[in-house]
Amino acid sequence: MTAFALAIGVGTKNSKGEWLEVYFQRPLLNPADSLVSAALETLGYEGGNMALDVDGGELTAFADAIEAVAPEQAALARACTESVRPITVTILDTDAPATSTPEVYLKLHLLSHRLVKPHSVNLAGMFGLLPNVAWTNQGAIDLAELPEAQLKARLNGELLSINSVDKFPRMTDYIVPSGTRIAHTARVRLGAYIGEGTTIMHEGFVNFNAGTLGVSMVEGRISAGVVVGDGSDLGGGCSTMGTLSGGGNIIISVGEKCLLGANAGIGIPLGDRCTVESGLYVTAGTKIQVLDDQKQVVDTVKGRDLAGKSDLLFRRNSITGAVECVTNKSAIALNEELHANN
Numbered sequence: 001m002t003a004f005a006l007a008i009g010v011g012t013k014n015s016k017g018e019w020l021e022v023y024f025q026r027p028l029l030n031p032a033d034s035l036v037s038a039a040l041e042t043l044g045y046e047g048g049n050m051a052l053d054v055d056g057g058e059l060t061a062f063a064d065a066i067e068a069v070a071p072e073q074a075a076l077a078r079a080c081t082e083s084v085r086p087i088t089v090t091i092l093d094t095d096a097p098a099t100s101t102p103e104v105y106l107k108l109h110l111l112s113h114r115l116v117k118p119h120s121v122n123l124a125g126m127f128g129l130l131p132n133v134a135w136t137n138q139g140a141i142d143l144a145e146l147p148e149a150q151l152k153a154r155l156n157g158e159l160l161s162i163n164s165v166d167k168f169p170r171m172t173d174y175i176v177p178s179g180t181r182i183a184h185t186a187r188v189r190l191g192a193y194i195g196e197g198t199t200i201m202h203e204g205f206v207n208f209n210a211g212t213l214g215v216s217m218v219e220g221r222i223s224a225g226v227v228v229g230d231g232s233d234l235g236g237g238c239s240t241m242g243t244l245s246g247g248g249n250i251i252i253s254v255g256e257k258c259l260l261g262a263n264a265g266i267g268i269p270l271g272d273r274c275t276v277e278s279g280l281y282v283t284a285g286t287k288i289q290v291l292d293d294q295k296q297v298v299d300t301v302k303g304r305d306l307a308g309k310s311d312l313l314f315r316r317n318s319i320t321g322a323v324e325c326v327t328n329k330s331a332i333a334l335n336e337e338l339h340a341n342n
């Protein structure tokens, strides 16, 4: 029996027994059949997509059954028998839309563990399954239970510090992907895909189901669904348009070796080796004069007509105010300079 994903998780429930969040230390994509069979035999798994609540006895039996084929998972299962927090073994038979909070968390983990690329996993219906949670120095707390927890902390002479109130936690509380630098951890949500060699500076932001595929310097915003190719840089305060609220339905992406200048923005996907001048926002409807090498206007097109095309430089002519597009000659040199000190 093959499955899409399997993971052992430790999480938090509210006082009603509802999941608030789950931490999966070692999620597996396409787990070995023997693990799924062991779950059928020892955990009461009945097939399909299930977030199983498991106790210490079941975990020990599961660990014994998988010891020979998956010693790391077995060790994790044994460690979880000591947990004071609830444990789940979540198994996704297929990538069908999630039906529970642990299933959504597993899919977000698959992204941030780089086991699946943005857009390659089915996240339909996820918002309704992610509770809005107070993320505190003592873990996740249900908002309805927060005043009580705050009072309890004060009476104990402690401060309950709230880092954020959100449906998504920060990624680094769950996984720090190898080869990354993240200056301000609150600005990268769980479900972000951060490529090996990427630096996210303080102004950088990465939403879920979005990120960088390789080496990038990110000082701007990567909206939900936006993917940035290897060797591309996002300058300070720049913006990539999302599709969640009024951003249209074109999914924005940035190809390889591109540069979005400081405070620039794009509402169209870029091909490879493109540069957008700092301060210029190119939307799908922006009318753009295309210039030849002699700086003569050869065409006037809309941004969407240039979507995905490579080797373009977009700038706003500082004399006429017209947005212009010329062949990009300096993209690679600029990138090499910026990456020298990644």
Ligand SMILES: CC(C)(COP(=O)(O)OP(=O)(O)OC[C@H]1O[C@@H](n2cnc3c(N)ncnc32)[C@H](O)[C@@H]1OP(=O)(O)O)[C@@H](O)C(=O)NCCC(=O)NCCS
Binding pocket: 219, 234, 235, 236, 260, 261, 262, 275, 276, 277, 278, 314, 315, 316, 317, 318, 319, 330
């Ligand atoms: C758009 C950009 C890439 C152009 O840089 P460039 O290709 O090196 O061009 P130059 O500045 O050398 O200018 C070439 C010529 O075009 C002119 N020019 C440049 N931008 C222009 C504009 N917006 N309008 C009119 N002319 C312009 C220059 O004056 C120069 O003219 P000249 O040939 O008469 O001397 C650059 O201005 C830019 O915005 N870079 C982004 C950098 C950035 O933000 N990095 C991230 C930091 S966090």
